[in-house]
Amino acid sequence: MSAYDDLLAPLDLGHTTLRNRVVMGSMHTGLEDRARDVPALAAYFAERARGGVGLMITGGYAPTLRGTLYPGGSLLVSSRQAHRHRQVTAAVHAEGGQIALQILHAGRYAYHPFSVSASSLQSPITPFRPRALTSRGVERTIRAYVRCAELARSAGYDGIEVMGSEGYLLNQFLAERTNRRADEWGGSTRNRRRFPTEIVSRIRAAVGTDFIISYRISLLDLVDDGQTWDEIVELARAVEAAGATLLNTGIGWHEARVPTIITQVPRAAFVALTARLRPAVTIPVIASNRINTPAVGDQLIRDGVCDLVSMARPLLADPGFVAKAAADRADEINTCIACNQACLDHAFQRKHASCLVNPRAGRETTLVLRPVPPQRRRRVAVVGAGPAGLAAALSLAERGHDVELYEAADEIGGQFQLARRIPGKEEFAETLRYFRRRLETTGVKVNLATEATVEVLGSGEYDDVVATTGVTPRLPAIRGIDHPSVVGYTEVVTGAVRVGARVAVVGAGGIGVDVAHFLTHRPDLTIAEFEAHWGIGDPAEHAGGLVAPQPTPAQRQVHLVQRKTTPVGAGLGKTSGWAHRANLKKAGVELISGATYDHIGDSGLHLSFDDGRPDRVIDVDHIVVCAGQEPNRALADQLIAAGMTVHVVGGADVAAELDAERAIEQATRLAASL
Ligand code: NAP
Numbered sequence: 068m069s070a071y072d073d074l075l076a077p078l079d080l081g082h083t084t085l086r087n088r089v090v091m092g093s094m095h096t097g098l099e100d101r102a103r104d105v106p107a108l109a110a111y112f113a114e115r116a117r118g119g120v121g122l123m124i125t126g127g128y129a130p131t132l133r134g135t136l137y138p139g140g141s142l143l144v145s146s147r148q149a150h151r152h153r154q155v156t157a158a159v160h161a162e163g164g165q166i167a168l169q170i171l172h173a174g175r176y177a178y179h180p181f182s183v184s185a186s187s188l189q190s191p192i193t194p195f196r197p198r199a200l201t202s203r204g205v206e207r208t209i210r211a212y213v214r215c216a217e218l219a220r221s222a223g224y225d226g227i228e229v230m231g232s233e234g235y236l237l238n239q240f241l242a243e244r245t246n247r248r249a250d251e252w253g254g255s256t257r258n259r260r261r262f263p264t265e266i267v268s269r270i271r272a273a274v275g276t277d278f279i280i281s282y283r284i285s286l287l288d289l290v291d292d293g294q295t296w297d298e299i300v301e302l303a304r305a306v307e308a309a310g311a312t313l314l315n316t317g318i319g320w321h322e323a324r325v326p327t328i329i330t331q332v333p334r335a336a337f338v339a340l341t342a343r344l345r346p347a348v349t350i351p352v353i354a355s356n357r358i359n360t361p362a363v364g365d366q367l368i369r370d371g372v373c374d375l376v377s378m379a380r381p382l383l384a385d386p387g388f389v390a391k392a393a394a395d396r397a398d399e400i401n402t403c404i405a406c407n408q409a410c411l412d413h414a415f416q417r418k419h420a421s422c423l424v425n426p427r428a429g430r431e432t433t434l435v436l437r438p439v440p441p442q443r444r445r446r447v448a449v450v451g452a453g454p455a456g457l458a459a460a461l462s463l464a465e466r467g468h469d470v471e472l473y474e475a476a477d478e479i480g481g482q483f484q485l486a487r488r489i490p491g492k493e494e495f496a497e498t499l500r501y502f503r504r505r506l507e508t509t510g511v512k513v514n515l516a517t518e519a520t521v522e523v524l525g526s527g528e529y530d531d532v533v534a535t536t537g538v539t540p541r542l543p544a545i546r547g548i549d550h551p552s553v554v555g556y557t558e559v560v561t562g563a564v565r566v567g568a569r570v571a572v573v574g575a576g577g578i579g580v581d582v583a584h585f586l587t588h589r590p591d592l593t594i595a596e597f598e599a600h601w602g603i604g605d606p607a608e609h610a611g612g613l614v615a616p617q618p619t620p621a622q623r624q625v626h627l628v629q630r631k632t633t634p635v636g637a638g639l640g641k642t643s644g645w646a647h648r649a650n651l652k653k654a655g656v657e658l659i660s661g662a663t664y665d666h667i668g669d670s671g672l673h674l675s676f677d678d679g680r681p682d683r684v685i686d687v688d689h690i691v692v693c694a695g696q697e698p699n700r701a702l703a704d705q706l707i708a709a710g711m712t713v714h715v716v717g718g719a720d721v722a723a724e725l726d727a728e729r730a731i732e733q734a735t736r737l738a739a740s741l
């Protein structure tokens with residue numbers, strides 16, 4: 068018996084049984100693209116199979132060269148390529164897991180000039196206009212899907228997934244928005260769904276009955292002229308009749324301007340549609356999007372919302388997710404905080420995907436925390452319990468070193484204690500819960516409210532000191548900076564200072580944007596409030612599911628100021644920055660670029676501009692300083708002078724453009740090397 072019996076129950080698919088209801092959804096890691104990365108990809112999946120996942124789905128492989136996401140993107144078209152995949156499937160099967168290969172044709176989302184689609188209509192997120200497939204081209208593409216599935220079978224995969232959501236080629240055929248054809252592949256609903264159903268039925272005929280075919284169906288397109296709910300239900304039934312084993316669900320096309328997976332999306336925000344679809348078919352249905360704990364997944368299955376739950380990022384964050392849930396150690400799970408920073412943002416920059424809270428993800432063969440033999444065990448003091456200190460202490464302890472952690476505050480967390488208070492970033496509290504619990508279970512001695520000094524550390528007791536003493540907010544040299552209206556972001560976010568109704572924020576980096584959001588938005592929106600804020604409607608009433616947004620009222624009037632002339636927020640993450648910028652706009656935040664801070668006085672913040680704009684005074688109650696950080700190196704320098712072995716990590720090392728991803732990775736790499 069476990070607390071998550073419904074999630075952990077096996078599922079009989081007829082020809083095979085999945086060991087539980089957890090599906091690792093498809094996530095492109097970048098390791099799919101080159102032959103030399105196959106061993107790393109095999110290790111990545113093997114670690115997750117060892118952790119107990121029921122069924123894993125690979126990143127997408129194109130069935131044709133034109134269908135690749137970008138030049139050199141992953142492709143499965145030859146038996147030579149299929150042969151390489153045997154390393155992956157063998158590694159997964161050796162761990163008792165099952166794995167399906169996703170077939171993804173990018174259609175007009177392809178980032179190259181040879182893209183094809185249902186019609187010749189350019190997408191708003193790619194610079195290339197696709198060519199419309201001819202009828203013969205459609206036929207050839209169907210045959211390519213079948214060939215790709217046969218190759219996957221020959222490579223030892225347990226099945227395939229046909230990617231039919233997120234706005235890729237099959238969606239482009241399904242929706243009137245992108246399908247303007249007048250032949251048998253366009254026009255009526257039946258004609259538009261002919262392409263995906265032909266693909267599924269011909270794959271089934273080719274691969275036989277003992278092979279999983281999952282179809283990823285878009286339940287909510289979130290674009291104008293998307294599919295209606297009736298069309299989606301009819302498609303689901305047609306795909307089932309064509310021979311699909313599973314229906315996986317997807318939400319939102321990539322070009323949609325509604326967030327669907329980032330932290331500010333409430334957990335399990337879209338499952339009501341999955342629950343609505345499930346009774347319309349007899350094959351198992353998979354729920355997805357912002358399901359990141361075993362408790363949520365278990366509840367969904369118990370409530371009959373779905374038969375399985377898909378989690379991609381949560382299994383990057385913790386490959387042992389299922390095993391920990393099964394052992395009633397869910398409080399030790401390293402929870403995905405839905406930041407996208409090291410996974411999807413990397414993928415969009417064509418870097419290998421990893422994970423902010425688990426830098427070993429995708430680096431299983433190169434970033435290894437090997438146990439140390441007793442004779443090599445070191446006594447290590449870690450100073451500072453922010454993200455870098457926590458990661459260093461835990462990774463060192465996991466290897467078997469004897470670790471003592473010092474923190475001047477009376478709680479662990481550092482900058483994460485601020486992040487978790489920003490509306491839409493509440494998941495950071497899970498990371499703190501994870502560290503708190505893992506420090507306990509690994510036996511790290513934690514000294515809170517303890518100032519680490521040369522006297523405390525210099526007793527000869529420690530072989531190494533890891534200094535993660537972090538950063539101090541920068542106080543810019545603006546005349547009048549000591550005015551009583553000026554406050555630091557720490558005081559504002561912790562609630563030590565309650566700011567007035569009119570606020571100027573100095574500095575529009577990551578923290579300035581977060582603070583502007585904090586000052587204007589309420590935390591913990593319900594799913595209904597989130598839907599109204601972004602204009603998410605019912606696809607049964609509005610094709611595509613878009614309605615006029617009704618943003619939550621702004622809590623304050625905020626002006627966000629920077630000296631740079633680039634657009635405010637330009638440096639934010641690719642897959643989340645647009646949503647942060649949209650929120651600022653919804654809240655009426657005034658974005659001011661190219662400003663010079665003249666002075667601060669009783670009348671407010673005085674700005675001048677050297678591009679001809681007139682000087683102005685922003686009349687506000689408070690001015691919040693978010694002007695970056697300076698490294699805190701004093702203790703490290705004293706310890707080095709005292710002859711100790713000191714490793715400086717995180718913001719204390721380089722404050723400029725420090726973020727949690729870099730801090731945690733640097734700390735983990737240090738821990739792996741000691
Ligand atoms: P930051 O991103 O470096 O931004 C600091 C801002 O302060 C800059 O945009 C700069 O803009 C301004 N500034 C610098 N020196 C100044 C001076 N002397 N006087 C006035 N303004 C000055 O630093 P941060 O906002 O403190 O964030 C710290 C790190 O955390 C960053 O790496 C950030 O990416 C990360 N973070 C990320 C997120 C996220 O959502 N991904 C959220 C929070 C924090 P101008 O020079 O143009 O005025």
Ligand code: SF4
Binds near residue numbers: 405409410
């Ligand atoms: Fe989740 Fe962020 Fe890790 Fe991606 S980088 S898996 S979103 S915690």
